[in-house]
Amino acid sequence: MGDYVPTYVLDLPQKPDSPAAVKYFLDELNKFKGVMEQLTGNKVTVEQLKNEIISSNETRKLLYRLYDLRKKDSPPISGVDVIKVMQKQYVLSAEDFKKALRNLIDEAEQVKADKADYKADYKADYKADFIHMPRIMISGCPMPGGNTKVPEIIENRGGVIVVEESCTGTRSFWDLVDENKDPMIALAERYIKIPCSCMTPNDRRIDNILELAGEFKVDGVVNYTLQFCHGYNIERYKVQQALKNAGIPVLSIETDYSDSDVEQIGLRVDAFMEMLS
Amino acid sequence: MISVGIDSGSATTKAVLVIDGQMVTHNIRPTGFDILSAAKNVYEDVLSDAEIDKKDVTGIYATGYGRNSIKFADRAVSEITAHTMGVHHLYPAVNGIIDIGGQDSKIISVNDGKVTDFLMNEKCAAGTGKFLEYTAKALEVPIEELGRLALASKKPASITSMCTVFAESEVISLRARGFKKEDIAAGLIESIARRVAVMVRQVGLKQNVAFVGGVAKNAGIKVFLEKELGVSLYVPPEPQITGALGAALYGISKS
Structure with missing residues (x-):
């Protein structure tokens, strides 16, 4: 890849709880900082970093507010819409994204519980409002731009997605970066804690899933794995066990970006919705 | 009504x-x-x-x-x-179902007539009726005969391919090595039984299990599945x- 674009491989320590992990990661981030400075010709200053951290924390706090609205018995916004919003944060500038997000939150806060007008799109078979629909958590692999296949299937077949436990969902904003520490240390500490399945042990993720399931009053979890993202495939077992013990049904789906399995997934989702309602 | x-x-x-x-x-x-x-x-x-x-x-x-x-x-x-x-209506005590159809297989865990968990094969044809249909063709055996033929085997051949296309070429090479027809048939059915048994264990079905779907009509498959799972299966008179x-x-x- 380095033949085509400037590439730097950031080495992640995979045992984030070991005492040397943050130190090693900090060292890596500093090296990366040097590479970026050389590449762009700009010097990274402490002050600039602090400002960016404050700005990103603002985005995170807005996302907390957006997700808070989804805890309502009748969420004012569909999961597919939130996923599309989340995908935009990787394309828009921080300022544009925050502006759009503020407008969206203002609008969503106005939606009355009984005015979920998107219900018209659902199949005649499922005339229920969001309030009567099984509340679904999607947990697992990220869903970058263009990838809304599984969420669309879920929401077209009678479910409402209330939270996504993934790197394009909660994991992207769940913890703020400490604004009072040395910025590089604060960044290292925040990002090493992300419970990606490539980390070990990763009990943090299981605890977080159970916590989110309670907070968002989740009826069922769709464990979503992209083919060849094997970490999540392996961790699926632990996630299933933990949720089963908590009495929360799980549907595991392994898929890719193609549309070839839409009907097969649809059948599983139909059956899962029938099971939950 | x-x-x-x-x-x-x-x-x-x-x-x-x-x-x-x-x-x-x-x-x-x-x-x-x-x-x-x-x-x-x-x-x-x-x-x-x-x-x-x-x-x-x-x-x-x-x-x-x-x-x-x-x-x-x-x-x-x-x-x-x-x-x-449907199965609950026929056998109210059943708490597990194995359904093997033309293009998929389903394992369902049941409690008092309600689905509590289920698992389906991935999108390929492994462990389905399609697998048997294709491989029976390579054996030049009508699909209805495959089960009966397999029961006559004393030494099932080992078929390791899960993939329908690869299993077919595995059958062709076994045929070329002089394996008996019934041993290859038994090997094929054993491979389906193993595949299904893995899913049954994942869902955790233990007893009072029914076997339905078009493939349940094939006498030999029930026998091989029962052997693999160590339980006897309820098969309705018309499992389809x-x-x-x-x-x-x-x-x-x-x-």
Whole structure:
């Protein structure tokens, strides 16, 4: 890849709880900082970093507010819409994204519980409002731009997605970066804690899933794995066990970006919705 | 109350007519390309068989891959719920179902007639009727004979490919090495049984398990599955129609 674009491989320590992990990661981030400075010709200053951290924390706090609205018995916004919003944060500038997000939150806060007008799109078979629909958590692999296949299937077949436990969902904003520490240390500490399945042990993720399931009053979890993202495939077992013990049904789906399995997934989702309602 | 359940499967379309909660008659036809006419045909067949007029039918309920294309049905339900209701009606004590159909296999965990968990094969044909259909062709054996042939084997050949296409070429190489037909047939069925057993263990089915779907009609497969799982399986007299039966019963429960 380095033949085509400037590439730097950031080495992640995979045992984030070991005492040397943050130190090693900090060292890596500093090296990366040097590479970026050389590449762009700009010097990274402490002050600039602090400002960016404050700005990103603002985005995170807005996302907390957006997700808070989804805890309502009748969420004012569909999961597919939130996923599309989340995908935009990787394309828009921080300022544009925050502006759009503020407008969206203002609008969503106005939606009355009984005015979920998107219900018209659902199949005649499922005339229920969001309030009567099984509340679904999607947990697992990220869903970058263009990838809304599984969420669309879920929401077209009678479910409402209330939270996504993934790197394009909660994991992207769940913890703020400490604004009072040395910025590089604060960044290292925040990002090493992300419970990606490539980390070990990763009990943090299981605890977080159970916590989110309670907070968002989740009826069922769709464990979503992209083919060849094997970490999540392996961790699926632990996630299933933990949720089963908590009495929360799980549907595991392994898929890719193609549309070839839409009907097969649809059948599983139909059956899962029938099971939950 | 007269209710008809139609199961539009990948290989065959099934209809079951239920009057006051009791199954009266059924019909099975190949699905073919035109799933809607196959559904119409089985529907009309069960009506004429039971001498019932269309206007007296309370409801028509569809399940199977074509369930949403059967426009004359009042409601659609997934095969997983349908099979569960159908099997529960026949065997109220059952708490697990193995359904092997034309293009997929399903393992369902049941509690008091309700689905509590389920697992399906991934999108490939491994562990399905299609697998047997293809590999039987390589053996030049009619699919109906495959099970019986396998039972005659004393030393099943080992088939390691899960993939239908690779298994077929594995059969061809076993054939070239002089393996007996019955041993290859037994090897094929053993490989399906192993595949299904893995899923059964994942869902955690232990006893009171029913085996349904078109593949359950193949005598040998039941024997091999029972051996692999170490339990005896309930197989209804007509295992292919539990989905249609369940759809009819589901309709009644919802109306």
